[in-house]
Amino acid sequence: MASWRVEFQSATRGFADLVAAVGPDQWELPGLGLWSVRELVGHASRSLSLIATYLGADRPPTLQPLADAVAYYRAVFAGTEADPEAKARLDESIAERGRQAGLALGHDPAGHVARLAREAEELVERTADDAVLVLAPGTMTLAGYLPTRTFELAVHGLDLARATGATVPATMQPSIAASCEIAGRLAAAGPLAAAALMLLTGRPTRSDERVSLI
Secondary structure, eight states, rough: OOOOHHHHHHHHHHHHHHHHTTTTTTTTEETTTEEEEEHHHHHHHHHHHHHHHTTTTTTOOOOOOOOOOHHHHHTTTTTTTTTTTHHHHHHHHHHHHHHHHHTTTTOOOOHHHHHHHHHHHHHHHHTTTTTEEEEEEEEEEEHHHHHHHHHHHOOOOHHHHHHOOOOOOOHHHEEEEEHHHHHHHHHHSSSTTTHHHHHTTTOOOOTTOOOOHH
């Protein structure tokens, strides 16, 4: 099995396990930023549900192919680094989709996520590496796109573990390792590469310098 498939499976199962561990009184706790735990889980669960949507979408002739996870994230956030208003609009649209996805989890969020995870795994298992997904910023093959979903599920899985006090499942280690690699490549391609390297090697950055990859 290709490594990116193993890593996606690691992220999917680890995230579903973390969601299953959320207590009934924890769903409305602070999750991440303005999101509650429910809304954080809703946002992350879109990484599972949208694979089928993007595989089945019509391809406009003007869309350009995106090679990998770094190209994907740079395309999604293109123009926002120098335009605070554009960044704020993008952040708010992401936040609102998370809120709506949280509502869509229904009365059994853990069961809903478990079903999405199972369906996503089954879909990926029967889909060819070179199958094309149609996204807003461009097109990607399944092999190129799935690492971005691994990244989202791993990072937000860690967010969820922090918010609820859960132990990160050992099954997530392959996805976390893969996400570290993507984060490093994103940092290297951005304007804060030097600051990110200093931070990763245990050296303090300036007090006014916040390292944010995406």
